[in-house]
Amino acid sequence: MIHRLARAVGMVTLFMLAPAAFAAGEKSGLDTVRGWVTYADGSRRMASMTDAELQVADPAHPPDVVVDEARSYQPFAGFGAAITDASAWLIQTGMDPKARSAFLEEMFDRENGLGLSVTRVTIGASDFSLRHYTYADTPGRAKADIESARIHLIPTLKEMRAINPQLRIIASPWSAPAWMKDSGSLIKGRLRPDRYRDFAHYLVSYARAMRKAGVPVDMLTIQNEPHFEPADYPGMRVEPMERAAFIAGELGPLLRKRLPGVKLLDWDHNWDEPESPLAVLADPAAVAYVDGVAWHCYGGDVAAQSLVHDLHPDKETWFTECSGGGWSGDWERAFGWTVSRLVIGAPRNWARGVVMWNLVLDKSSGPHLGGCGNCRGLVTLDTASGELTREPEYYAFAHASRFVRPGAVRISSVSGEGEEGALEHVAFRQAGSGEIVLIVRNAGKMQRRLQIVQGKRAFGAELPAGAVATLAWDGQ
Numbered sequence: 001m002i003h004r005l006a007r008a009v010g011m012v013t014l015f016m017l018a019p020a021a022f023a024a025g026e027k028s029g030l031d032t033v034r035g036w037v038t039y040a041d042g043s044r045r046m047a048s049m050t051d052a053e054l055q056v057a058d059p060a061h062p063p064d065v066v067v068d069e070a071r072s073y074q075p076f077a078g079f080g081a082a083i084t085d086a087s088a089w090l091i092q093t094g095m096d097p098k099a100r101s102a103f104l105e106e107m108f109d110r111e112n113g114l115g116l117s118v119t120r121v122t123i124g125a126s127d128f129s130l131r132h133y134t135y136a137d138t139p140g141r142a143k144a145d146i147e148s149a150r151i152h153l154i155p156t157l158k159e160m161r162a163i164n165p166q167l168r169i170i171a172s173p174w175s176a177p178a179w180m181k182d183s184g185s186l187i188k189g190r191l192r193p194d195r196y197r198d199f200a201h202y203l204v205s206y207a208r209a210m211r212k213a214g215v216p217v218d219m220l221t222i223q224n225e226p227h228f229e230p231a232d233y234p235g236m237r238v239e240p241m242e243r244a245a246f247i248a249g250e251l252g253p254l255l256r257k258r259l260p261g262v263k264l265l266d267w268d269h270n271w272d273e274p275e276s277p278l279a280v281l282a283d284p285a286a287v288a289y290v291d292g293v294a295w296h297c298y299g300g301d302v303a304a305q306s307l308v309h310d311l312h313p314d315k316e317t318w319f320t321e322c323s324g325g326g327w328s329g330d331w332e333r334a335f336g337w338t339v340s341r342l343v344i345g346a347p348r349n350w351a352r353g354v355v356m357w358n359l360v361l362d363k364s365s366g367p368h369l370g371g372c373g374n375c376r377g378l379v380t381l382d383t384a385s386g387e388l389t390r391e392p393e394y395y396a397f398a399h400a401s402r403f404v405r406p407g408a409v410r411i412s413s414v415s416g417e418g419e420e421g422a423l424e425h426v427a428f429r430q431a432g433s434g435e436i437v438l439i440v441r442n443a444g445k446m447q448r449r450l451q452i453v454q455g456k457r458a459f460g461a462e463l464p465a466g467a468v469a470t471l472a473w474d475g476q
Contacts, residue, residue: 032473033459033471033472033473034049034471034472034473035048035049035050035461035469035470035471035472036048036049036399036469036470037049037463037467037468037469037470038335038395038399038467038468039464039466039467040332040335040336040464040465040466040467041331041332041466042331042332042335042392042395045395046395046398046399046402049461049469049471061451061458062416062417062451063416063451063452063453063458064415064416064423064448064450064451064452065413065414065415065416065423065425065438065440065450065451065452065453066412066413066414066415066416066453066454067411067412067413067427067436067438067452067453067454068411068412068413068414068454068455069411069412069427069429069436069454069475069476070412071411071412072409072410072411072412072429073350073409073410073411073412074316074317074347074350074351074352074409074410075352075407075408075409076347076352076353076404076406076407076408076409076410076428077117077118077168077352077353077406077407078115078116078117078118078166078168078353078401078404078405078406079116079117079118079343079353079354079355079397079400079401079404080116080117080118080119080120080167080168080353080354080355080356080401081107081116081119081120081355081356081357081358081359081377081378081397082119082120082121082122082321082355082356082357082358082359083119083120083121083153083156083157083160083359084121084122084126084128084129084357084358084359085122085125085126085128085129085130085152085153086128086129086130086358086361086366086367086368087128087156087358087359087360087361087377088152088153088156089130089152089367090360090361090362090367090381090383091103091104091152091156091359091360092151092152092155092156093152094362094381094383094386095381095386096386099386100159101159103360103379103388104156104159104160104163105163107160107359107378107379108160108163108164108167109163109164110164110166110405113402114394114397114398114401114402115164115401115402115403115405116164116167116359116397116401117164117166117167117168117353117401117406118167118168118169118170118353118354118355119157119160119167119168119169119170119355119359120169120170120171120172120320120321120355121153121157121169121170121171121172121217122171122172122173122174122224123135123144123171123172123173123174123203123206124173124174124175124186124234125174125175125186125233125234125369126174126224126233126234126371127230127232127233127234127368127369127370127371127372128357128358128361128366128367128368128371128372128375129233129368129369130367130369131369132186132187132233132234132369132370133148133186134173134175134176134177134178134186134202134234135148135149135202135206136177136202137177137178137179139177139179140179142177142180142198142199142201142202142205143201143202143205144202144203144205144206144209145209146206146209146210146213149210149213150213154210154213154214154215157169157215158214158215161215166406168218168219168353168406169210169215169216169217169218169219170217170218170219170220170221170265170294170318170320170353170355171206171207171210171217171219171220171221172220172221172223172224172268172294172320173203173221173222173223173224173236174186174224174233174234174235174236175187175189175234175235175236176191176195176199176202176236177202179195180192180195180198180199180202181195181236186234186235187230187231187232187233187234187235188229188230188231188235188236188237189229189236189237190236190237190238190242191236191238191242191246193242193245196245196246196249196250196251197250199246199250199251200246200250200251200254200255201254203220203251203255204251204254204255204258204259207220207255207259207262208258208259211259217262218262218263219262219263219264219265219291219292219318220255220262220263220264220265221264221265221266221267221268221294221320222238222243222246222247222251222264222265222266222268223236223238223243223268224268224269224321225268225269225270225296226238226239226243226267226268226269226276227239227269227273227276228269230370230371231370232370232371233369233370233371240276240277240279240280241279241283243266243280243286244279244280244283244285244286245286247264247266247280247283247286247289247290248283248285248286248289249285251264251289252264252286252288252289252290253289255289256289263291263292263316264289264290264291264292265290265291265292265293265294265316265318265320266280266281266290266292266293266294267280267293267294267295268294268295268296268320268321269294269295269296270295270296270297270298270299270300271295271296271297271299271300271301271302271303271304271305272299272300272301272304273299273300274300274304274307274308277293277308278308278311278312281293281308281311281312281315287312290315291315291316292315292316292317292318292352293305293308293312293315293316293317293318294318294319294320295317295318295319295320295346295351296319296320296321296322297319297321297322297341297342298322302341302345302346302349303349304349305317305319305346305349305350305351306349306350309349309350316352317349317350317351317352318351318352318353318355319342319346319351319353319354319355320355321355321356321357322338322341322342322356322357323356323357323358323372323375323376324338324356324375324376324391324392324393325365325372325374325375325376326365326374327374328392331392332466334391334392334393335392335393335395335396335468336441336443336466336468338392338393338396338397339396339399339424339439339441339468340424340441340443342354342356342396342397343396343397343399343400343426343439344424344425344426344439344441345424347410347426347428348410348426354397354400356377356378356393356397357375357377358375358376358377358378359377359378359379360377360378360379360380360381360388361375361376361377361380361381362380362381362382362383363380363381363382363383376391376393377391378390378391378393378394378397379391379394396468399439399468399469399470400437400439400470402470403437403470403472404428404430404437405430405431407430407431407432408428408429408430408431408437409428409429409431410426410427410428411427411428411429411436412427413425413426413427413438416451422442422443422444422448423440423441423442423443423444423448423450424440424441424443425438425439425440425441426438426439427439429475433474434474434475435472435473435474435475436454436472436473436474436475437470437471437472438452438470438471438472439468439469439470439471440452440463440468440469440471441466441467441468442463442464442465442466442467442468443466444465445465445466446465447462447463447464447465448462448463448465449461449462450462450463452471454473454475454476455476457476459473
């Protein structure tokens with residue numbers, strides 16, 4: 001039920017075209033448009049908009065957004081957030097069973113909650129862990145032992161999947177075990193070429209163990225942020241030619257043999273270095289094993305996703321990490337940026353799924369061991385009171401995750417003449433029902449009276465400056 005996400009603090013007007021807008025002999029169709037809006041300052045969040053009816057479009061009323069369901073693009077798996085060790089620990093130890101169940105229902109239920117459908121987990125420790133470790137810390141023993149994951153992580157994932165059986169899991173290593181690296185440490189260093197086979201065995205045995213535990217991994221990335229060596233938490237630098245050699249010589253063939261349904265994603269780093277995944281995809285031996293490219297938000301522009309996609313249209317695009325935090329600015333700035341770049345920008349640039357970093361953190365931006373000391377999750381948990389604070393990124397994702405179902409397809413939405421930059425939007429057609437969902441942001445500084453056109457039908461909405469609306473109606 002939408003009331004769990006919306007605050008009934010006011011209504012925003014949708015308007016119908018006047019009867020004169022009908023062409024002679026045309027019928028209106030009388031389809032109901034459903035809408036929800038969040039204001040830029042957060043004063044209204046997921047508020048229901050008044051019903052309107054789709055009408056036959058009149059050329060005398062120039063459109064602001066034109067939706068064309070005949071032009072379709074990539075299938076879409078959904079939105080989500082990572083279950084780091086920190087998030088899993090908080091969910092299992094910071095909430096009593098009733099609170100935990102309510103929280104996970106709110107986050108993952110498709111009918112009554114946020115409807116998150118993609119998550120990401122760390123293979124071993126990240127900075128958001130209570131200790132630094134991998135699942136194969138004993139030298140010479142490459143097979144992953146996931147016993148520690150059975151305490152908090154796996155129970156959480158099982159509860160999530162029970163709520164949303166369509167949940168997809170992406171898994172990423174922050175570091176190879178120390179004994180496989182030239183640094184001899186989880187901190188910094190590179191993967192030793194003589195340990196490529198061991199590392200491939202480690203990753204594949206991890207994915208097999210997770211499947212046996214009842215939480216199968218759908219996608220595997222080779223290395224989190226391979227061009228970054230953090231100073232105080234696990235990380236590993238892996239240059240493009242090293243990744244290509246590792247994929248072609250060891251990981252690709254082993255993954256295809258042992259887990260043929262698991263997809264392999266390269267890069268898993270920022271928009272500002274598209275030449276790195278392009279170098280891997282240029283390798284004739286490695287490219288056959290790479291199913292797609294994963295992206296983060298901490299540098300560059302989201303258009304890099306399209307640059308790589310256009311050169312390799314057969315490879316999938318996934319957006320796998322972005323965090324809000326102390327740098328994000330006030331509510332208005334954080335909310336607007338997240339909608340603009342991630343909810344709208346990432347899918348418009350071919351992403352098949354969009355995943356934020358931590359699902360939940362505590363009021364001290366943790367627990368964490370090294371790394372980011374001012375990150376936040378979609379939700380912040382006060383461990384003393386049990387109170388949950390839903391952050392701006394939560395409401396940004398709610399405008400899409402609550403409505404765009406797994407299996408939906410992105411369709412064309414184009415701004416009217418002179419509207420480029422003033423309006424940001426993305427449209428989807430749901431699988432099965434054919435319902436159309438349009439997310440639109442008024443990026444301008446003044447309230448707008450918009451006309452949305454689809455074929456010979458049109459409707460309108462008044463949208464304040466900086467506001468975001470989700471509009472849904474039956475397709476033609």
